[in-house]
Amino acid sequence: MMKTSAEVNLLLLLLVFTLHVKGMRYSPPGKPALTRCRSPEKETFTCWWESGSDGGLPTTHALFYRKENSEAVYECPDYRTAGENSCFFNKNNTSIWVSYNITVVASNALGSTFSDPVDIDVVYIVKPNHPEMVTVTVLEDKGWPFLRVSWEPPHKADTRSGWITLIYELRVKLEEENDWEMHLAGQQKMFNIFSLRSGGTYLVQVRCKPDHGFWSEWSSTSYIKVPDYIQREKPMWVLITCFCAFIFLILTWLLHMNGHSLKDFILPPVPGPKIRGFDKQLLKNGKSDEIFSSLVVSGFPPTTSPNCEDLLVEYLEVYVPEEQELMEESKDLHDICLKSEGCTSDSDSGRGSCDSHTLLMDKFREAKEEKRQRDQEKSRTGTEDQRQQKDWEEEGLTYAYEDMVSPNISSGRVKTWPSLFSPLPQYSSSRHNQKSSLEKAKKHCFSDSLFPPGSTSFSLDQGGQTTMEAIRSSNREFSLRIKQPHLLHSHTQARCQLQAHSEVNISSIGCKQALGGLRSPAPHSAEYVEVQRVNEENTVLLQPVESGHGHIDGCSQLPLGKDYSRVQGVDRYNRLLLKGEVPQEGDCLYDYQDMTGDRTENCYTSSSVPSIQKPTACIHTVIMGHDEMVLAENGYIDTLTARTLPNY
Amino acid sequence: MEKVVLLLSMLSLGVSSQPITDVQRLFSIAVSRVQHLHLLAQRLISDFESSLQTEEQRQLNKIFLQDSCNSDYIISPIDKHETQRSSVLKLLSISYRLVECWEFPSRSLSGGSAPRNQISRSLTELKRGIVLLITANQDGAEFFPESSPLQLAPYGNFYQGLGADESLRRTYELLACFKKDMHKVETYLTVAKCRLSPEANCTL
Numbered sequence: 081m082m083k084t085s086a087e088v089n090l091l092l093l094l095l096v097f098t099l100h101v102k103g104m105r106y107s108p109p110g111k112p113a114l115t116r117c118r119s120p121e122k123e124t125f126t127c128w129w130e131s132g133s134d135g136g137l138p139t140t141h142a143l144f145y146r147k148e149n150s151e152a153v154y155e156c157p158d159y160r161t162a163g164e165n166s167c168f169f170n171k172n173n174t175s176i177w178v179s180y181n182i183t184v185v186a187s188n189a190l191g192s193t194f195s196d197p198v199d200i201d202v203v204y205i206v207k208p209n210h211p212e213m214v215t216v217t218v219l220e221d222k223g224w225p226f227l228r229v230s231w232e233p234p235h236k237a238d239t240r241s242g243w244i245t246l247i248y249e250l251r252v253k254l255e256e257e258n259d260w261e262m263h264l265a266g267q268q269k270m271f272n273i274f275s276l277r278s279g280g281t282y283l284v285q286v287r288c289k290p291d292h293g294f295w296s297e298w299s300s301t302s303y304i305k306v307p308d309y310i311q312r313e314k315p316m317w318v319l320i321t322c323f324c325a326f327i328f329l330i331l332t333w334l335l336h337m338n339g340h341s342l343k344d345f346i347l348p349p350v351p352g353p354k355i356r357g358f359d360k361q362l363l364k365n366g367k368s369d370e371i372f373s374s375l376v377v378s379g380f381p382p383t384t385s386p387n388c389e390d391l392l393v394e395y396l397e398v399y400v401p402e403e404q405e406l407m408e409e410s411k412d413l414h415d416i417c418l419k420s421e422g423c424t425s426d427s428d429s430g431r432g433s434c435d436s437h438t439l440l441m442d443k444f445r446e447a448k449e450e451k452r453q454r455d456q457e458k459s460r461t462g463t464e465d466q467r468q469q470k471d472w473e474e475e476g477l478t479y480a481y482e483d484m485v486s487p488n489i490s491s492g493r494v495k496t497w498p499s500l501f502s503p504l505p506q507y508s509s510s511r512h513n514q515k516s517s518l519e520k521a522k523k524h525c526f527s528d529s530l531f532p533p534g535s536t537s538f539s540l541d542q543g544g545q546t547t548m549e550a551i552r553s554s555n556r557e558f559s560l561r562i563k564q565p566h567l568l569h570s571h572t573q574a575r576c577q578l579q580a581h582s583e584v585n586i587s588s589i590g591c592k593q594a595l596g597g598l599r600s601p602a603p604h605s606a607e608y609v610e611v612q613r614v615n616e617e618n619t620v621l622l623q624p625v626e627s628g629h630g631h632i633d634g635c636s637q638l639p640l641g642k643d644y645s646r647v648q649g650v651d652r653y654n655r656l657l658l659k660g661e662v663p664q665e666g667d668c669l670y671d672y673q674d675m676t677g678d679r680t681e682n683c684y685t686s687s688s689v690p691s692i693q694k695p696t697a698c699i700h701t702v703i704m705g706h707d708e709m710v711l712a713e714n715g716y717i718d719t720l721t722a723r724t725l726p727n728y
Numbered sequence: 729m730e731k732v733v734l735l736l737s738m739l740s741l742g743v744s745s746q747p748i749t750d751v752q753r754l755f756s757i758a759v760s761r762v763q764h765l766h767l768l769a770q771r772l773i774s775d776f777e778s779s780l781q782t783e784e785q786r787q788l789n790k791i792f793l794q795d796s797c798n799s800d801y802i803i804s805p806i807d808k809h810e811t812q813r814s815s816v817l818k819l820l821s822i823s824y825r826l827v828e829c830w831e832f833p834s835r836s837l838s839g840g841s842a843p844r845n846q847i848s849r850s851l852t853e854l855k856r857g858i859v860l861l862i863t864a865n866q867d868g869a870e871f872f873p874e875s876s877p878l879q880l881a882p883y884g885n886f887y888q889g890l891g892a893d894e895s896l897r898r899t900y901e902l903l904a905c906f907k908k909d910m911h912k913v914e915t916y917l918t919v920a921k922c923r924l925s926p927e928a929n930c931t932l
Contacts, residue, residue, distance in 0.1 A: 123808050175806045176806050177804075177912055203908075238808065240922070241922055242915075242919045242923070243812075243919060245918060
């Protein structure tokens with residue numbers, strides 16, 4: 081080796097001399113430098129150097145090395161394997177845990193230059209190759225995808241025997257991003273990546289490092305696309321659904337809270353015509369002319385000044401059954417009445433009627449049924465009917481209203497205006513409202529036209545006010561008994577003074593119809609009571625209606641100008657006390673219970689009806705209830721609740 | 729430490745029962761400990777080099793080349809081929825000797841953050857683990873290193889006679905040699921472990 085170097089030097093000197101002779105400037109080569117030495121698998125290694133200036137002359141490089149504890153200098157065994165300016169040490173020339181002293185020499189014709197020596201230990205210059213066979217797959221874990229990256233160590237690195245231990249590292253990033261996400265994988269050759277972006281494309285790279293060495297280069301990039309596993313719109317729909325459910329709940333709650341008022345607002349209760357005998361079809365037809373014509377009472381308003389005597393409405397027929405029956409009835413009813421007597425009612429309350437009202441009605445119904453049965457047992461003749469019927473002429477004004485409950489009870493005994501007196505509860509309960517009272521007063525509508533001519537009628541004026549009050553009871557149901565329609569007085573003055581109220585009109589229509597309906601099945605005649613006048617004692621003087629039909633037992637022999645009864649007064653129970661004055665017979669005293677608790681209405685013929693809307697006074701009423709007029713001993717009045725009271 | 733004692737007791741109780749698994753565990757423990765020592769040595773020398781100035785570093789390089797480690801007399805395979813040819817027992821014995829020769833001199837090493845005696849204690853534990861492994865491989869045969877007592881004395885004297893001037897160089901040489909020997913032991917133990925492991929690819 082020394083010889084060869086000496087020869088080289090001699091040649092170089094000659095070359096330089098020659099060149100110098102020729103006059104050209106040349107210089108020895110510049111100093112080379114070892115750049116790096118690397119071992120890929122701790123079995124071989126390679127060193128690279130850089131050459132300095134060549135000095136204008138072709139230069140050659142040589143690498144010499146020396147092992148520790150040895151003075152022998154060796155030259156690089158392989159200059160080619162690793163490429164230009166490199167020296168490759170194969171396995172035979174590589175010793176581990178041995179220091180190498182390596183020097184590179186650059187030589188040209190003029191000289192040679194040595195580089196600085198470098199000491200290396202193969203153990204500490206290991207830089208493996210990058211991992212191989214990097215595979216990335218998308219797997220699913222309960223519906224959520226994740227990446228599984230797997231690789232193999234570089235094929236040269238002997239990790240199987242444990243000669244070299246490698247640790248791995250991988251990095252991941254989305255295609256459109258710039259930052260890598262590093263993951264240290266240790267010595268394993270597989271790694272899972274979670275929390276992927278739906279539909280994104282990922283780049284994956286892996287590198288490795290021996291436990292004491294340098295990191296390898298990054299492997300080639302692996303691309304992987306993650307499938308769409310999150311519905312983009314799903315969260316939005318979920319949000320919308322929740323919001324709507326919330327709104328729905330709020331609305332439901334609001335509806336629940338304001339249910340009734342809302343219902344009334346949207347669907348207000350439609351009041352139906354409650355007038356018996358009123359044809360609803362008229363309303364449905366929508367022809368206002370027909371409707372109004374049916375409601376209109378002829379002769380309304382009265383054009384003439386009403387006189388007490390003139391304004392008589394005869395609409396009531398007082399049925400006068402046989403005396404025995406009456407007595408029985410009276411007793412029964414009396415008992416019943418007595419029972420109901422205890423019911424208290426406010427003097428000024430419109431409700432007036434007691435709860436036992438219905439009870440009484442039921443009982444009366446039963447009584448009526450019994451009575452009717454009894455009647456049926458007897459031979460039915462017109463005369464009997466007549467006998468049963470009684471028209472009462474009394475000075476006291478009383479009206480017996482049979483409960484509407486039994487409108488159909490008979491063509492026999494009781495005639496009522498079924499539709500006329502619909503249940504009172506429908507009416508507004510405002511007592512002090514004239515209108516309301518008038519509404520109720522409509523019950524007591526007596527249309528003049530409804531009454532057959534010949535019958536006297538008495539009208540209530542505005543006793544009307546009290547009338548209203550009396551009738552005000554919401555529970556009160558009035559039924560008007562029409563004994564004989566044709567007996568009704570057709571007094572123009574006697575009429576059902578209808579309020580302007582539509583309801584009253586309806587009721588009047590009902591009256592009319594009812595009466596019309598009643599006309600046919602009423603073969604028998606009835607006697608009506610005609611209010612003659614009201615004397616200064618506030619007694620209503622009733623006159624019997626002249627009718628040739630009725631035979632009324634007891635007090636029924638009215639037709640000839642008798643004063644049936646006088647209104648004795650009003651007792652403390654607000655009952656109208658009538659006093660029947662019949663020459664033949666005793667006085668008939670009838671008590672008519674005022675269920676409403678108000679003073680019994682008197683029909684005043686005064687034209688002034690302050691409280692009533694219409695100038696005409698409304699006729700009717702009184703009374704109360706379900707009481708049926710029972711014929712007293714004089715047979716004047718046939719009411720259910722007839723009872724005898726001591727005269728005041 | 730506790731693990732070694734535990735393994736020792738387990739081995740003494742029943743080596744025949746699943747010996748491979750226990751040996752594997754012993755190997756794993758030994759490898760991890762020697763790795764720790766190697767890292768420690770690396771840190772020590774890097775701290776030492778960073779504390780030196782440039783000129784001193786150049787001198788140290790040259791010095792290192794001229795001097796040799798005290799453990800050079802222990803013949804050990806220096807390449808892969810030789811290592812592969814050596815038996816497990818041989819590897820274990822060489823490892824044992826290397827660890828043993830550093831057990832006491834390591835006390836003079838200038839520890840950075842770790843106390844001086846920690847390295848010595850770790851070496852002692854490692855030695856015991858290796859003994860266990862040798863015993864497990866030899867199936868009860870007592871292992872008696874032939875030259876262990878002879879090796880001890882020269883090292884003790886070798887470093888104690890140094891003066892203060894030489895301390896810098898000696899320290900550097902000591903650290904370098906220690907690091908190299910630890911790496912040797914780590915490699916030998918890893919190779920022995922992989923050779924004994926049932927899996928072919930020797931993955932930890």
